[in-house]
Amino acid sequence: MDQDKILTFVVPAYNMQTYLKRCLNALLASPDNVDVEVLVVDDGSTDGTLAVAQDYQRRFPGIVRAIHQENKGHGGAVNTGIAEAAGMYVKVVDADDWVGASSLAEVLDVLRRQRDSDDPLDMLVTDYVYDKVGRKHKHVVDFSKVMEANRRITWDDLGDFGIAQYIIMHALTFRTEVVRMSGMTLPEHTFYVDFIYSYQPFPWVKSIYYLSTPFYHYFIGREGQSVQTDVMIRRVQQLCRVNRQMLTATPEATDEGVTPGLYRYMIHFLAIESSITTVFLILSRDSNNYRVQKELWNNIREYSPTIYRDTRGKLVSRAMNLPGPAGRFCVRVGYRIANMILGFN
Incomplete structure (x- = not known):
């Protein structure tokens, strides 16, 4: 260098x-x-x-x-x-x-x-x-x-x-x-x-x-940008792919050199990305993607029960996984409100 x-x-x-x-x-x-x-x-x-x-x-x-x-x-x-x-x-x-x-x-x-x-x-x-x-x-x-x-x-x-x-x-x-x-x-x-x-x-x-x-x-906000809502829905499987690589990069809290602050932040971030992926699976209104949503969280549990417990227990994770059609409706409405306020897409 x-x-x-x-x-x-x-x-x-x-x-x-x-x-x-x-x-x-x-x-x-x-x-x-x-x-x-x-x-x-x-x-x-x-x-x-x-x-x-x-x-x-x-x-x-x-x-x-x-x-x-x-x-x-x-x-x-x-x-x-x-x-x-x-x-x-x-x-x-x-x-x-x-x-x-x-x-x-x-x-x-x-x-x-x-x-x-x-x-x-x-x-x-x-x-x-x-x-x-x-x-x-x-x-x-x-x-x-x-x-x-x-x-x-x-x-x-x-x-x-x-x-x-x-x-x-x-x-x-x-x-x-x-x-x-x-x-x-x-x-x-x-x-x-x-x-x-x-x-x-x-x-x-x-x-x-x-x-x-x-x-x-x-x-x-330019046309065709990868963070536009409709584009992210079409590419939601790529969000799932990213989630899998992030999961395998997540250390256990007991790993050597992993401090409480590092583990706490990485779990926080993993919960957010997992929840973002969940949102777009729900926004797709595709029943197949509802099954993918369950598989995503099952994969986290199979990889590490501890990481699953800590990630799934976060408020954002619980909010994005409200059960049934009513829960998915709440997620869609919440997304629209957040987008109007923050303008992130």
């Missing part, structure tokens, strides 16, 4: 010609970016995405690198970026998203202080913004109620997360070696692998630093 590079941005890009320039301009906004690396992984695009990336590579030699590969999906593109990253730290930024310039300066300042440390931070957490199409008010997700800012902390220092609150990929910057030590390989041609990315490396994270700044801007 080239330790001259403090941060690698991995930019998975498939047919993102329209948005890629905005993303790259934001990542390159720092006047002092010689120690920043931007890897644009063109995932077999059929538009001008690769040409845009190659143009930036020519304009920013030694900083931007265009990597072309046959289409492997978002997970395959992230895998390539992680394997190629030269930076001490790595952050995934989707090609239709961007970062804030002032926040970028703050993030680089924190990371640069780790360069000569004998015990560098394993994970940086920052806030993110839902930049939804057509909405003037932008919802900012911050973690000030669950972790203290500007201080090195551990999993055991975290507070209690809300019923639907969790640390997603957009909030995370990992030490690159942590991701590699975790052995994480994201499934190819599969959507929603960001759940895995935001989960599997955690047992290798021993130190956390929270910087309360709206770093990541999550562009949401």
